[in-house]
Amino acid sequence: xIKEAKIIYHNGKQYIPDLRxxxxxxxxxxxxxxxxxxxxxxxxxxxxxxxxxxxNPLSLDMGKCAFCGECAFAFPEKISFTRDYKTSSxxxxxxxxxxxxxxxxxxxxxxIRPEVRKAFSKSIKLRQVSAGGDNSCETELNASGNAxxxxxxxxxxxxxxxxxxxxxxxxxxxxxxxxxxxxATYDATPDPKIFVLCGVDAISGGVFADSxxxxxxxxxxxKVDLYIPGNPSHPLTIINALLDLxx
Amino acid sequence: MDFDKIEILDYSDFSTLALxxxxxxxxxxxxxxxxxxxxxxxxIMAIAxxxxxxxxxxxxxxxxxxxHELPALSEKMLSLHIFEREIHENFGIQFxxxxxxxxxxxxxxxxxxxxxxxxxxxxxxxxxELHEVGVGPVHAGIIEPGHFRFICNxxxxxxxxxxxxxxxxxxxxxxxxxxxNLQRNLLAENIAGDTVFGHAVTFVHAMEALSGKVVAxxxxxxxxxxxxxxxxxxxxxxxxxxxxxxxxxxxxxxxGILRTAIINFTQFWCGNRFGKxxxxxxxxxxxxxxxxxxxxxVVLAKYERQFEEMAGLTFRLPSVQNxxxxxxxxxxxxxxxxxxxxxxxxxxxxxRDIRITHPNQANQQFPFEFIIDERGDVFSxxxxxKKEIRQSIAWIRNVLDNYNFKPNKxxxxxxxxxxxxxxxxxxxxxxxxxxxxxxxxxNEKGELKHYKVKDPSMHxxxxxxxxxxxxxxxxxxxxxxxxxxxxxGHDL
Numbered sequence: 001x002i003k004e005a006k007i008i009y010h011n012g013k014q015y016i017p018d019l020r021x022x023x024x025x026x027x028x029x030x031x032x033x034x035x036x037x038x039x040x041x042x043x044x045x046x047x048x049x050x051x052x053x054x055x056n057p058l059s060l061d062m063g064k065c066a067f068c069g070e071c072a073f074a075f076p077e078k079i080s081f082t083r084d085y086k087t088s089s090x091x092x093x094x095x096x097x098x099x100x101x102x103x104x105x106x107x108x109x110x111x112i113r114p115e116v117r118k119a120f121s122k123s124i125k126l127r128q129v130s131a132g133g134d135n136s137c138e139t140e141l142n143a144s145g146n147a148x149x150x151x152x153x154x155x156x157x158x159x160x161x162x163x164x165x166x167x168x169x170x171x172x173x174x175x176x177x178x179x180x181x182x183x184a185t186y187d188a189t190p191d192p193k194i195f196v197l198c199g200v201d202a203i204s205g206g207v208f209a210d211s212x213x214x215x216x217x218x219x220x221x222x223k224v225d226l227y228i229p230g231n232p233s234h235p236l237t238i239i240n241a242l243l244d245l246x247x
Numbered sequence: 248m249d250f251d252k253i254e255i256l257d258y259s260d261f262s263t264l265a266l267x268x269x270x271x272x273x274x275x276x277x278x279x280x281x282x283x284x285x286x287x288x289x290x291i292m293a294i295a296x297x298x299x300x301x302x303x304x305x306x307x308x309x310x311x312x313x314x315h316e317l318p319a320l321s322e323k324m325l326s327l328h329i330f331e332r333e334i335h336e337n338f339g340i341q342f343x344x345x346x347x348x349x350x351x352x353x354x355x356x357x358x359x360x361x362x363x364x365x366x367x368x369x370x371x372x373x374x375x376e377l378h379e380v381g382v383g384p385v386h387a388g389i390i391e392p393g394h395f396r397f398i399c400n401x402x403x404x405x406x407x408x409x410x411x412x413x414x415x416x417x418x419x420x421x422x423x424x425x426x427x428n429l430q431r432n433l434l435a436e437n438i439a440g441d442t443v444f445g446h447a448v449t450f451v452h453a454m455e456a457l458s459g460k461v462v463a464x465x466x467x468x469x470x471x472x473x474x475x476x477x478x479x480x481x482x483x484x485x486x487x488x489x490x491x492x493x494x495x496x497x498x499x500x501x502x503g504i505l506r507t508a509i510i511n512f513t514q515f516w517c518g519n520r521f522g523k524x525x526x527x528x529x530x531x532x533x534x535x536x537x538x539x540x541x542x543x544x545v546v547l548a549k550y551e552r553q554f555e556e557m558a559g560l561t562f563r564l565p566s567v568q569n570x571x572x573x574x575x576x577x578x579x580x581x582x583x584x585x586x587x588x589x590x591x592x593x594x595x596x597x598x599r600d601i602r603i604t605h606p607n608q609a610n611q612q613f614p615f616e617f618i619i620d621e622r623g624d625v626f627s628x629x630x631x632x633k634k635e636i637r638q639s640i641a642w643i644r645n646v647l648d649n650y651n652f653k654p655n656k657x658x659x660x661x662x663x664x665x666x667x668x669x670x671x672x673x674x675x676x677x678x679x680x681x682x683x684x685x686x687x688x689x690n691e692k693g694e695l696k697h698y699k700v701k702d703p704s705m706h707x708x709x710x711x712x713x714x715x716x717x718x719x720x721x722x723x724x725x726x727x728x729x730x731x732x733x734x735x736g737h738d739l
Contacts, residue, residue, distance in 0.1 A: 003560055004560070007501060007557055007560065008497070010552075011504060011553060026518070027515075028518050049427060049430040050433070066433055067518075067524075068429075068523070069532065073532050128389045129385055130389075130390070130392055130414070132415070132416045132735070133440075133735070134735050135391055135439060135441045135733065135734070135735060136440025136521045136523075137440070138389050138390065139441060141389045142389045143507070146503045146504070147503055147504050148503075148504060148507050158389055160388065161387070172416075175413065175414060175415055175738075176355060177353055177364055177414070178384065178413045178414070181385055181413070206437070207421070207425075207437055208421065208437075210424065211355075211416055211420070211421055212356070212417055212420070213415050213416050214417070232520075232521065
């Protein structure tokens with residue numbers, strides 16, 4: 001008993017008190033910024049391994065970005081990654097950062113269905129499905145509930161059964177072999193429910209986007225309530241996204 | 248090596264040689280696969296020779312006009328079962344007398360498109376006393392998908408069969424489809440997000456070998472350090488997860504916090520908690536600086552203090568010991584039979600560790616020693632994780648103290664490495680789960696022609712199945728977590 005108490009004392013306070021304003025140190029790469037510096041735009045577009053950068057105006061799609069930082073290494077005067085980890089939005093287009101934009105990622109609060117805020121503003125239980133996920137986003141979703149990030153303080157939790165859940169969180173590019181199980185899990189979750197895509201693979205397919213082994217047709221029929229970028233998404237990004245959506 | 252110098256044997260010579268080599272305890276099959284070329288199928292087998300520290304390559308060729316039937320080697324050498332199953336699934340080769348010729352992962356380019364996941368031929372027993380339990384693919388937690396089918400007598404499991412393939416993303420095909428080495432590099436990092444360093448280091452070794460490039464000594468040391476950091480982080484997380492299943496929440500939380508400290512250091516090094524973007528072909532954007540060295544020393548000192556205090560209590564706790572002792576045992580005989588690798592082999596006193604048997608330059612300069620156990624049960628895996636964490640910390644300290652890191656001389660990535668035409672390269676890495684093997688082949692124009700990935704989980708899933716025999720079904724979670732095998736690394 002004394003030994004246990006000592007361990008608790010030695011470990012001290014571990015939780016992060018304010019998850020909204022954490023100062024992550026560089027080289028953490030959060031929301032990118034694109035300056036007005038004059039560079040060869042085609043070269044910037046070409047350097048991105050996932051085709052996340054496009055021209056006219058030069059813009060970077062965080063939904064396709066693996067945050068590998070290659071563009072910033074090659075064109076430091078043009079593209080930089082800030083430490084702003086609040087990169088999520090409920091609108092897919094808002095993940096696209098255009099030249100000269102420096103404000104926080106935009107949310108369309110009106111587009112959030114009223115029942116989402118009404119039902120989930122104090123507590124939300126989620127069911128996660130890995131559909132070809134590489135186990136990094138999965139691990140970060142787990143970490144969101146650990147002693148450091150402790151999203152349980154907001155009543156946000158992952159549950160075992162879709163029947164107990166208020167929503168489904170998908171990780172991975174959605175493999176052909178998992179498409180049906182994902183659909184079944186979604187259908188088994190009672191209404192009202194939210195549908196969340198977590199990580200670059202889930203949002204756009206990521207590096208697997210062109211593979212014949214993935215099947216993203218399920219996304220045509222389902223309304224996505226939340227996009228959480230990252231490769232994988234940082235626990236702070238995940239928790240802030242869920243908070244911004246529900247309260 | 249020059250691809251054309253690989254001698255092509257006929258199948259009977261190939262079989263005799265392969266079995267002869269593999270009958271020695273000091274040799275095991277690192278990879279065995281086939282790929283289509285020149286109007287037929289070329290088979291490549293890579294045998295790791297632990298005593299002579301080298302790799303033996305055997306090959307045979309099957310014309311497409313020949314009958315797609317071969318006598319199975321698995322009949323005499325069970326550890327090859329998974330490789331023959333994979334070749335069977337990909338190319339429709341019938342291996343005669345194979346004991347378990349079932350689908351592996353239902354890849355998109357499989358030979359038999361009629362073979363469907365729903366029709367997996369599970370082993371079953373007709374009995375009124377026994378019942379079957381099916382779990383998955385979606386499990387009761389944040390975890391990757393797989394289907395587990397138990398045959399039980401009451402609470403006791405008689406047989407477990409695991410059906411995988413749900414995670415298949417077509418990784419190997421994408422290595423060929425993607426033309427830029429940075430894309431391939433990202434792909435390697437995404438094979439298994441919990442083994443980013445393991446797969447990325449193996450990938451860059453294979454590509455650098457294929458182009459004849461040798462990176463600077465410091466880059467190699469940094470990569471080896473990254474691998475050990477990954478080992479410390481994941482093992483700590485595993486110990487935490489096992490504590491959860493033993494209902495020991497203090498341990499679960501403290502080890503969880505300790506894992507955070509290590510991966511946060513990885514983030515401080517390269518910007519990503521899992522190390523994505525650190526390992527690059529030809530060099531790195533993130534050299535190990537003096538600032539990082541000082542930070543790492545502080546992190547490790549704090550980690551070690553807290554870890555030893557917590558471990559001192561956890562590993563002596565009767566309730567934890569009682570839960571893990573004599574559960575899910577794999578004997579040395581079984582381990583050799585099914586050909587386990589990594590920690591899953593070392594827990595059964597099978598000495599397999601690429602860092603020691605096939606050391607790269609960093610491991611030659613700063614060597615490792617075997618850590619083994621004989622018991623082969625859950626406690627043994629639990630204990631080895633602790634011992635390996637200590638060993639990795641000591642190793643990193645040794646490097647930090649004795650290696651002279653030169654500042655301001657970073658070796659930048661080189662994505663345009665020219666590949667030698669018609670060459671074959673093989674890379675082996677001891678990642679935290681065990682041995683990873685990548686094989687790359689270039690064509691006559693110096694383009695990548697074929698790429699083969701083998702995750703240690705390929706060998707080790709069978710061990711989890713066998714561990715469950717005559718174990719209570721409620722002990723499945725501790726067995727599963729003590730192995731912590733990869734679904735996506737297996738399914739590719």
